[in-house]
Amino acid sequence: MGQLVSGQWRDEELRRIGSKGEFIRTESPYRAWVAPSSREFAVESGRYHLFVNSGCPWAYRTLLYRKLKSLEQHISVSLTAPAAGPEGWTFGEARESLLHAHHMHDVYTNADNLFTGRCTVPVLWDKTQQTIVNNESSEIIRMLNSAFDGLPGVTLADYYPEALREQIDELNELVYRTVNNGVYRCGFAQSQTAYEQAYDTLFNTLDLLDSRLAEQRYLCGDSPTEADWRLFATLIRFDLAYYSQFRCNRNMLQEFTHLWPYTRDLYQYPGVAETVDFEAIKGIYFGSRPPRILPKGPVLDFYEPHHRGA
Ligand SMILES: N[C@@H](CCC(=O)N[C@@H](CS)C(=O)NCC(=O)O)C(=O)O
Structure with a gap:
């Protein structure tokens, strides 16, 4: 997948391979936190938004936590199409509703019109300051786990006791x-x-x-x-x-x-x-690379009884 260089999309693969042929994952650049005590990113209902691809395991974590914590009424979501195109993750011609972004790279340039780097999902977006708070899933789920607990209707389960x-x-x-x-x-x-x-x-x-x-x-x-x-x-x-x-x-x-x-x-x-x-x-x-044929199988029954307790 390509990347942004000074705010311009380049359809060139970034080198992510080490000297022994091993895959090296790039660090996420946006690392701020929403917290009840934060002046910059205060906890407010309706203020934050997630940009997610639900097929992606990293972005999926945030969708899962939004559900586990009953945060749907407080944090809105835009879903990209599952498969990537020549300009990376896309919302299609119809565009998503918050920023009218056509591609995920538009979200990154909305935050910083000279952004250089990969345009990954998930992104936690602040509607008030029109910027990216965080694009590291492990940190976003920590925020979702407890930062919003003071808002009405949130499930108070703690998955990081x-x-x-x-x-x-x-x-x-x-x-x-x-x-x-x-x-x-x-x-x-x-x-x-x-x-x-x-x-x-x-x-x-x-x-x-x-x-x-x-x-x-x-x-x-x-x-x-x-x-x-x-x-x-x-x-x-x-x-x-x-x-x-x-x-x-x-x-x-x-x-x-x-x-x-x-x-x-x-x-x-x-x-x-x-x-x-x-x-x-x-x-x-x-579906992200030709011939874009999705396998029919395997057949898996995730509803089969698990016999692992109540
Ligand atoms: N460290 C990131 C990784 C996210 C990530 O790699 N997402 C993939 C989708 S599965 C992506 O957007 N890749 C696009 C790219 O690397 O340019 C996180 O956990 O949030």
Whole structure:
């Protein structure tokens, strides 16, 4: 995908490959926080907006949290088309309704007309200051987890409880490196060695998590936490996309004894199924490049009983 250079779209791939052929992810540039104590980005209903592609696992995290926390009435959303075009993520000819943006790069130039860099989703947008607050999904979900809790109708569930933070941070580090980003390291590797290393570390972690989930319902005990939701965003895409498109094919998620019912358990958690758009998942991974043919299978039943507790 291309990028912006001094506010102009260039249809040239940015170099993201290391000397050993390994994929290197670019840092997100916008890192401010909405917080009750913030003067710059205060908590207000209707002030913030998300620009998201629901097929993307990173952007999906924010859609999932918006639902889990019942923030739909306070934070609005624009969805890009699942597949990228020659100018990156697009809202189509009809444009999205907040900024009348045609492409995601228009959102970035609305914030900074000389922006240089990748135009990634998700973006958390401030309607008051007409700028991007943050474009790093791990930070946006932390904000959604608690910053808006004082607004009416918000679900007060805490997916990053104080007592479990150390454990969650540790799991997040492992899961990000070897699973969330690990599937991309398999799919985007430019050498056999880099691919095989990514593949081995990915499946080593999945085996480890499978054993851990034999003992407990969720990664940190009896209730889902941020660590589970971040893992879920990758697992729900695994058999549909990563297994074939990214060559993560030692085995399918469906073949894991515990990870597969665990994924169904999370899918069946109140509200979650509504956030998963299987066509968008296929669209982003198979529709962005010619011949743009979406696979019909595999057939997966996420509603099959999981037998993992109430
Ligand atoms: N660190 C970012 C990564 C987001 C990301 O890579 N999003 C992809 C979509 S799955 C994207 O927009 N890619 C476009 C590009 O890299 O130019 C986050 O977690 O928010």
